[in-house]
Amino acid sequence: MSLEQEPADEEADPLDAFRQFFALERDVLVLSAAMFAFSLGFQMTSRYMAEYMSALGASVVVIGLFGTVSNVVSAVYPYPGGAISDRIGSRYALTAFGLCSTLGFGVWLAAPALAGVSIGPVSLSIVAIFAGLLLAQGWKSFGLGATFAIVKQSVAPSHLAAGFASTETFRRTAFLVGPLVAAALFYPFGSSSGEVVTAFQVILLVAVVFGVLGTVAQHVLYRADEDDIGTAFEGVSQLLADLRAMPDELRPLLVGDTLVRFANGMVYVFFVIVVTRFREVGLTVSLPAIGTVAFSPQSYFGLLLGLEMLVALLTMVPVAKAAERVGLKPVVALGFAVYALFPVLLISAPPDPAIFAVLFAFSGLRFAGLPAHKALIVGPAERGAGGRVTGAYYLLRNVIVIPSAAVGGLLWDGFANPLTGTQAFAGDPTLAFTAATAIGLLGTAYFLVFGEEFEAYR
Template identity: 65%
Template structure:
């Protein structure tokens, strides 16, 4: 990304800055958009899909923890594979594997249950298998993405730089669930209608894979070196900047809390509150009856959440230049922390849920500043390693969170699970407020 001289005051400016990216990074970002679209169309609805396939709340919690394991372990081997076979072919392989994951999810009900010896394999097991494949593309270049922005953006404008790429990528988080909601509403049986969603996700996976293979110019890619194994990881852990440690502790507690209940958000709407939307919309003298099932309505709620996120990310990043990164990051942490207790106590009302998910969108206000605070203290040329180390530590600690939340959901109560999550999140936010330090470029 070229260094910015113009002011970034909103989402439109962020899109304009995004399209100033050099061609290879632009292609990668567009491919990321395609895969994010496919993943966001499907991932947030998978717990409901699993319930339809016979899974319990505890199994869904285990599924969330399985996703945490993948998030923690994939980046390093993904980088090693990329170094071994080259970025272009690695991207193609990862794209194909991710698309295969969507296909496994699509055909899970068709495969059905089967018996191996005395053990019955339930059809929801294929959702685990599909996740193992579907997240493959995300294993490429998390740290490299951070490093590109750091190298190409002035230190005092890091948050704005991240807001530019993040706003574009997060658009897929808005479009995906809304498109899924439209498809889900096409058939009254969720198991049937969600397979329409999965079929479209497969198409996006194929398009993203083909586009990146033929458009990505690997000769311009200068990021990344050979993977040095466990010794390199240990050295990176020792060399992590001291300024990051309070941020890491607070962030890990907040993410652990969110991880306890994240996979159950859809079930709160569809199974506990059972809220859909029945209303009449009058436009230009014509009236339209709108009737949405709870799963379809959940998709629109995610759209509301991400619309607010897109509207606030760039202005918040600009605001950070005046007040510093820490206050903006703390606001995002606070919304993360209290959202579970707000959601579980929301009345069974469509209007109330719209307001609650709009509030949830505010947590993304701190995301660009958070990324700037992670990579800012890193030495030149070390942004990717610092980022990779940070996320490896955080994601490893967060691994058991969903299983713990699932156990509380299944064997105690959803209310207790969400309340404990909120308490942990508040502790993490408080710790960061007390001990967190400001990046000197923003001080």
């Protein structure tokens, strides 16, 4: 599949991704189907991992470490992933990454079988969860920089936000469907640890099936006749050069974004725990001709995630269009503010399902600023350098964010003095979430004061 396209002066059509898909253009169909399959698998599983680990006996600190390892993978994988893709070609890279993710889902599925085996104080099932993570995120390592570069080449500078809204709309449709599927699969089960484990294994089995279908489809149907094979990775010197070449306009955005993402990373993995265990928020409704329907906290969490993504999909395109009138900076700042405020609102909310629905609908607004955020990252880059600028930006941000989940876990659960073994800090969930909000608001304020507007949107 050729990635080269002529620059377009027309406005990006946010529904173009769907039109191409339903027109059944072969390469678009293959890549779109694979993107949907793996995104669906990730969304059915990743947001529930803390609940799964808790049911298997993991402590809050261990769950925080899981989030930190996930941050390591997110930071480390994309750059070598792109180098591998350039070296062996997109077809084989897609197949390898898809196979890794599918195997990762399988390892998570099998983890409870190892619960009776321990390595010191740690259950082997928890070790398997960490091992599965290294595999499950394989497919996500492909194409981040390329996606940014393609949009930059294909869309006029003044319509970059709308162009990113087009790609995000299709991908995040799976983000909407995935949690709803998880909610339906959780519905027949209760809230005990054993039932949570069984329900999540059913979800993982579905994720494995989607992973197999996505991997086979992209390998068999992908046309590799125009697949470019690049040269070998030039080494760390190339990476350092890319970091030094980052446009000056990006530095205030990078600082603010990193603070906001660090804050979100402190508590993101624990959102499910707040709903299912800290507040135990379920939903019971009476429906005509059906009667009373009771959703467990685990099932209701999936509905909340679906609501969050529905709001994101409904607002993403209009907000991207609005950015063309008011500028990128205020839209990005809006997304940052939602990221920052959500943790303290969530942890302090009473256990009322209606209030939690409003909160997760509010959380969906953070995605509304995502296309503008991406446009602000890639916009200042020189033509032909969008992928490298994007890769350098995300690598630096994600490396700094790595310890965030572990920090959040320690603030939540406390820690002991390693010398005496006595409790050095008791920990408190409200403290962890409040600290996250404080750091997020600091990042938002920094960006509002020092951030620069992309010239095409002024």
